[in-house]
Amino acid sequence: MxxxxxxxxxxxxxxxxxxxxxxxxxxxxxxxxxxxxxxxxxxxxxxxxxxxxxxxxxxxxxxxxxxxxxxxxSRPALAMNADALSGKHALVLEEVGEHAGQVKLDGDVWTARPLDVTEVYPPGTTVTVMKIDGATAVVWKGP
Structure with missing residues (x-):
């Protein structure tokens, strides 16, 4: 009992x-x-x-x-929103230079600028998103 x-x-x-x-x-x-x-x-x-x-x-x-x-x-931190875009590849739609440019990133069009302001990426170039600065993707072509 x-x-x-x-x-x-x-x-x-x-x-x-x-x-x-x-x-x-x-x-x-x-x-x-x-x-x-x-x-x-x-x-x-x-x-x-x-x-x-x-x-x-x-x-x-x-x-x-x-x-x-x-x-x-201790859950692993998941990158959310803009943080999740760093490291992804994007396609240059309009020439990306110091003051202007557009890339297609995950199906969306983003304004973009190069990580190195002396570089210019022509349309059709595949670049890597290094960070998101406000509403602008900072991109780099890499070596």
């Missing part, structure tokens, strides 16, 4: 974790489920079950939770 109580407590704690997302209740749920297993296999008194619950829960809080929190919070 005690094993069933610990099992229900573990399931309720796991369900409550879905509302918080803090991983604290999930560690307590793990302790309750481990205690349910110990209680089902042994004939320990309730106070011994409580010690098993406290030990397993504390161990999980100290060892497992920090690892999970670190793993969940």
């Amino acid at each position: 005690a094993a069933l109580i610990w099992l229900v407590a573990g399931l309720l704690l796991a369900a409550a974790e879905a509302l918080t997302g803090d991983l604290f209740l999930l560690m307590l749920a793990g302790g309750a489920l481990a205690t349910a297993g110990v209680s089902a296999l042994t004939d320990f008194p309730v106070w011994a079950d409580a010690i098993v619950f406290a030990f397993v829960s504390a161990t999980m809080l100290v060892t497992v939770r920090p690892v999970l929190l670190r793993r969940m919070s």
